[in-house]
Amino acid sequence: MARKKPARYSAFDLVKRGLKNEEWPRLWDHHDLNKSYDAIIIGGGVHGLATAYYLAKDHGITNVAVMDKGYLGGGGSGRNTAIVRSNYLTPEGINFYNRSLELYGSMATDHNLNVMFSERGHLTLAHSDASLRTMRWRAEVNKLQNINSLVIGPDEVKKIVPSLDISRDAAHPIEGALFHPPGGIIRHDAVVWAYARSAAAMGTQMHQKTEVLDIICEGGSGPDGKGPGGKVTGVRTNRGDVSAPVVVNCTAGWATLISDMAGVKLPITTFTLQAAVTEPVKVFLPAVVVSGSLHCYVSQTDRGELVFGAAVDPVSTYSMRGTFEFTENLAGHILDLMPGVAKMRLLRQWAGLCDMTPDYSPVMGVTPVEGFYVDVGWGTYGFKAGPGSGEAMANTISSGRNADIIAPFDLARFAEDRLVGEKGAAAVGH
Amino acid sequence: MLLVPCPNCGPRDASDFKFGGESSSRPDPRTATPEQWRDYVHLKTNVAGNQKETWYCRGCRTYFSLHRDTVTNIFGAPQS
Numbered sequence A: 001m002a003r004k005k006p007a008r009y010s011a012f013d014l015v016k017r018g019l020k021n022e023e024w025p026r027l028w029d030h031h032d033l034n035k036s037y038d039a040i041i042i043g044g045g046v047h048g049l050a051t052a053y054y055l056a057k058d059h060g061i062t063n064v065a066v067m068d069k070g071y072l073g074g075g076g077s078g079r080n081t082a083i084v085r086s087n088y089l090t091p092e093g094i095n096f097y098n099r100s101l102e103l104y105g106s107m108a109t110d111h112n113l114n115v116m117f118s119e120r121g122h123l124t125l126a127h128s129d130a131s132l133r134t135m136r137w138r139a140e141v142n143k144l145q146n147i148n149s150l151v152i153g154p155d156e157v158k159k160i161v162p163s164l165d166i167s168r169d170a171a172h173p174i175e176g177a178l179f180h181p182p183g184g185i186i187r188h189d190a191v192v193w194a195y196a197r198s199a200a201a202m203g204t205q206m207h208q209k210t211e212v213l214d215i216i217c218e219g220g221s222g223p224d225g226k227g228p229g230g231k232v233t234g235v236r237t238n239r240g241d242v243s244a245p246v247v248v249n250c251t252a253g254w255a256t257l258i259s260d261m262a263g264v265k266l267p268i269t270t271f272t273l274q275a276a277v278t279e280p281v282k283v284f285l286p287a288v289v290v291s292g293s294l295h296c297y298v299s300q301t302d303r304g305e306l307v308f309g310a311a312v313d314p315v316s317t318y319s320m321r322g323t324f325e326f327t328e329n330l331a332g333h334i335l336d337l338m339p340g341v342a343k344m345r346l347l348r349q350w351a352g353l354c355d356m357t358p359d360y361s362p363v364m365g366v367t368p369v370e371g372f373y374v375d376v377g378w379g380t381y382g383f384k385a386g387p388g389s390g391e392a393m394a395n396t397i398s399s400g401r402n403a404d405i406i407a408p409f410d411l412a413r414f415a416e417d418r419l420v421g422e423k424g425a426a427a428v429g430h
Numbered sequence B: 001m002l003l004v005p006c007p008n009c010g011p012r013d014a015s016d017f018k019f020g021g022e023s024s025s026r027p028d029p030r031t032a033t034p035e036q037w038r039d040y041v042h043l044k045t046n047v048a049g050n051q052k053e054t055w056y057c058r059g060c061r062t063y064f065s066l067h068r069d070t071v072t073n074i075f076g077a078p079q080s
């Protein structure tokens, strides 16, 4: 029997279980694969799980399987630098990021799980007149969309982050910054668990270590009935065949491999994005700081570690190995910005796969194959968009037509020359 | 760090090169429809495995093609 809401976490529960040394209930149960589902979601990252959650919550569709070849959150959703913000450039994109930020704001209470959302403010530094001009433009575009976003001078930067050197003789003087007060960080694992737990409580099944090997189609113009004009009837997995009239591709870096299985070509190339984290130190960095011209960004976790990131790697690949080149470049740029951290040691570096599109905007909604939906192409910026995307995808799947909010991001835009250029606000700060 | 085998300079760090992406065949611009042209510009194979791709060497200023396994990052022999 499906519970409607998961068991609540509370201080009382903590004490009770602590005293009795009781097991905690699992966040989601293990199931055998059914022979059929109303919908199969491929990819157990924030996008797949949010879609599953909103299908159940808003549309009562719970005969759903989320399948991941590894573990939930093992893709980009557990590897990102967890920055959330909505100060993008296109009105189409801002709709999404803003809605998601709103949903993240109430997530801890909605899901009764501490996602450690910290609206600490987001600063994009300008080191030249030219970049200050770009910041002004971005701020004006943001204001028109009702986004809290403004340009501030070096003195105000110093007030927000006292440890930054704003003197004229710094290696890269700070001319000002684009300041986005609602931006911040969130605990990405907790977000993944919150959606999985809430969806599972409503009856949706989570299937880890379940790799989709093929998508079964009929009536399409390509080989084996795949391709435009056809429809999906199910998937082949390492645990057997399962039928479903709806298959949703939420596989980010692996997106083209899954779409190939349905005969749908995508404008996506897979690149690695790397990040690194230092040993923990006393908290000194109260906001997220991005420098576009130095190709790096940094935030400090509540534990005190500095989390660093940079732009996407220059060579496309499916290998998730980190490179020394990245650490070397990153260290150089970070030291230009914050010479004071020179003696800190990096604890870890890692890489994740990013599904890059030509216009730095996602590809969402229906495809030329009936029942096959995509929510991919989120590149280096998709974590913050998870909640809004899940809500809109669930809406799209339940109605069979693209929700208004995702219509500009349909696959057809590439053939029809309607690109949604977001590179200016997405290339370095994710 | 990737070591890219340049046909002229031999193996060198990837940072000496510009990666040009997967190779694909260009339709004839005089006869292609706008849709065909946009497909050529935007749609990717993005193979997980052996890929033919373009590189530019900043040392000898040459464009050349290479085969690389995009899963292991192992290069095949250079071709012109």
Ligand SMILES: Cc1cc2nc3c(=O)[nH]c(=O)nc-3n(C[C@H](O)[C@H](O)[C@H](O)COP(=O)(O)OP(=O)(O)OC[C@H]3O[C@@H](n4cnc5c(N)ncnc54)[C@H](O)[C@@H]3O)c2cc1C
Pocket (backbone or CB within 6 Å): A042, A043, A044, A045, A046, A047, A048, A067, A068, A069, A070, A071, A072, A073, A074, A075, A076, A077, A078, A079, A080, A081, A082, A083, A084, A210, A211, A212, A213, A250, A251, A252, A253, A254, A258, A273, A274, A275, A309, A350, A351, A352, A353, A354, A375, A376, A378, A379, A380, A381, A382, A383, A384, A385, A430
């Ligand atoms: C280092 C790094 C830093 C980032 N920083 C930020 C940031 O600060 N802010 C931000 O908003 N975004 C950031 N991103 C981007 C963000 O992580 C992604 O856009 C987002 O997590 C994508 O989520 P997803 O659910 O679409 O895909 P993923 O979380 O990647 O999930 C895809 C899942 O599909 C599964 N899968 C693949 N193939 C199959 C198959 N055949 N069968 C079954 N399952 C399969 C994978 O195992 C994986 O779990 C960053 C990314 C990286 C790598």
Ligand SMILES: [Zn+2]
Pocket (backbone or CB within 6 Å): B006, B007, B008, B009, B010, B057, B058, B059, B060, B061, B062
């Ligand atoms: Zn050369």
